[in-house]
Amino acid sequence: MRPLFPFHGGIHPAEHKSPSTQHGIAVAPLPARLVVTLRQHSGSPASPVVAVGDQVLKGQLIGAAEGLISSSVHAPSSGRVVAIEKQPAPHVSGLPDLSIVLETDGEERWVERQKMDFCNTDPALLRQHFQDMGVVGLGGAVFPSHVKLNASGLDTLVINAAECEPFISCDDMLMRERAAEVVKGISIAQYIMGAREVLIGIEDNKPQAIAAMQAACEETGFEVVAVPTLYPSGSAKQLIKLLTGKEVTSGGHPTQMGIQCFNVATVYTMHRVINHGEPVISRLVTLTGNMDEPRNYEVLIGTPIGDLLKLARPKADTTGYLMGGPMMGVPLLDLSVPVVKATNCIIATSQALFPPLPRAMPCIRCARCAQACPAELQPQELFWFSKSRNFEKAREYKLFDCIECGCCNYVCPSHIPLVQFYRFAKSEMLAHEKDRKAADLARERHEFREFRQEREKQEKAARHAAKAAEMAAKAAETTAGSGESVAGADDAAAAKKAAIQAAIERAKAKKAAVKPQNVDDLPAEAQAKIDEIDLRRAQASETAGQRVAIQKSDEGQGA
Amino acid sequence: MLNALLVMIGLAVVLGAVLGFASLKFRVEGNPLVEKVDAILPQIQCGQCGYPGCKPYAEAISAGNSAINLCAPGGEAVMLRLADLLGVDPQPLAADAALPKPKQVALIDEQTCIGCTLCLQACPVDAIAGAAKQMHTIIASECTGCELCLPPCPVDCITMETVDEGLGGWKWKYPVYPISEEEKDTEVTS
């Protein structure tokens, strides 16, 4: 028996998992319309690579990843692109987001699927492949997996199958029915990261899943560890602490300690990508709560949630819907929003299941939140600082280590919505950080501009001085030939002449700079001058880059 | 009487000497305050405060020569932070500056642009790429939305566009919840 290292705090909310595990996974029918948002993952949204009217095949790339922290998006079924526009998205803000709308043709024609022999492929190529195939963390955070996979020589790979939030059972059902495939996915992640040890953490309220996984893991060396049921053991940092006894440092990454953690559904999609050549176009969604037929469904990404709910038939007294679990989920304001990669569960709420909270009372400083906090923070202090917008202090008290699990809300005898305050403070701080970065960039560019202007001024002065000196030398040469007696007088005259000439040059240059330069009948000399100045300006400006410089030199040759 | 005068003069001389010595010994070069004020200003370099940029305005504030309510793009937030830093009372902003403006970037109508380079010279952060008789374009990610390129343009081809940040710019609101039964009755549950 493996020793466990319990984390601090945690709570035991009512589980409500059994209703949705009475039947096996069913496949949701193909909807007539699929709405695929381009922001299926955290980081920058994908950019569309199809146009309205295009015919697409099932699994075809429709949105390409933009940058490192991003992932690709694929057509969940074959059909025609009818719109690329802002559509309602399942986001807590209720704001619409850029989406690709597909009209399905019902034929489900696949693109060419290429299986990969991962054992003989470079891990870097596999990571790139995962980004192209849209593999993201399906536990809820939807962080692009290829970024997390970027480590080697790990001590421990932790597979997060704890599924600690009440009501949700999609990972449970996945392991019961597709344990062998999950294990194949784990082997892929293990190969990429070179992990010596693989631990699969499953809460002990899922005995069937534990048994299925243990059977599938025989002769693989992977260890299935039953962990006590305690919310939030399914949070990555808490599960790592629980299984290995190592704590992820504040602001640090688990890979720094030779550990990485993946959700069980994520490794399943890795298996589908490598061994079947299928990108991430569907996921398991638990439909549960106040419903007549709660069940887990395999749902295509982009299926409107309203269509999906008809399958599980919500009861008449349903008051609303939550996406995600009751602890961390967000209320759905609009049922036309589509399923996204983060949608693990949809809960129908009712007065009986979710009785309205009593009104919030002032904080009585009981510190129960501090006892419950799995991140070992001081939630009551964070609450004070967030409430009074004292963000600097909130940062000092490690607000950014808060995992927003909601344990503090759950135990608060005053029913204060603590997590809402943390989310508010965090997003204010992030916005401020963004503004500060923009200001720093602007300052840097402004200072460089000033430096450049000063340098140009000096260069100009130096050039004129050189020209004047040259003229003076020339004049001196001619006078030296004619006789030394008049040399002194001639020298003075030549210097004067050169100075006047320089002044004329300056005036000319100034005039040319002020004049609109699209006048065509400029004297050739002035035009050359302007071209010279422009060329220098173009070279000095990094942003204009090579393009302008090349154009300018072409023009110069033409003239 | 003479004693009193002597005592006071003596005190004055001794203390004056000590202070004079200290002012030489502990002389501080430069003003570290400028950097701090500059860090608060939004660095848009728009000159709406009457100074030719954010740094000169920061210098004026640090020297006590300028009011803290002149930064229009920074709005109330910047004014309050300056008041906090300097330990002075907040001053109300001018009426038109009090409203926070959405983030804007300039956009050049490329059909109309004649390539005169006048806007290039006006841009305080070199966010316009172009050359004489070539069409110019704004590098949107570097543009601070200062509007300084608008007046010099002879053909009025530059417009300000509001940036739609969509979900990326969305922020959680300050939580508001009823704290008494009466309020709860009147407030719409949100």
Added chain:
Amino acid sequence: MENYFLILIGTVFVNNIVLAKVLGLCPFMGVSKKLEAAIGMGMATAFVLTLASGASYLINQYLLGPDLIYLRTLSFIIVIASIVQFTEMFIHKTSPVLYQVLGIYLPLITTNCAVLGIPLLNVQENHNFIESLFFGFGGAIGFALVLITFSAMRERLEGADVPLPFKGSAIAMVTAGLMSIASMGFSGLVK
């Protein structure tokens, strides 16, 4: 020895300069919005007060004597002002951050009645030189203690659901009053 200890306890807790003698209220209300500023202010005041009580003892004893009593307040103010100026320059040089945090309140130590009050009380109580130093230091520690406690409370008050008319300075005044009443519990601890 016991005498000095009693002076220290007496000035820090029993006859606290802010709560019992109600001196030095300007920085008490002004520099208590932020904990960091309060700590800096407490330290600066402790330094100035200790020096000022020592220096004013010497001046009173050896310079003024019994003849020039009428110059006492005047000369004390001059000495205090010079010490504050000196401290300001010193802090500006050594810790620009603290200088920044203290801001306008640093020169205001000059007009802090606690700083003048303590040397005058020293004279009144006929303290000797060492006693004067202890009295000044104790008074400053008492001041810093109350200032820091108060600023910690005010940081909390920012987030409290205070009725609108009481928000800000009003609730701070109420809190100061309650602190003063609470400190009366110390009376009788030292004669």
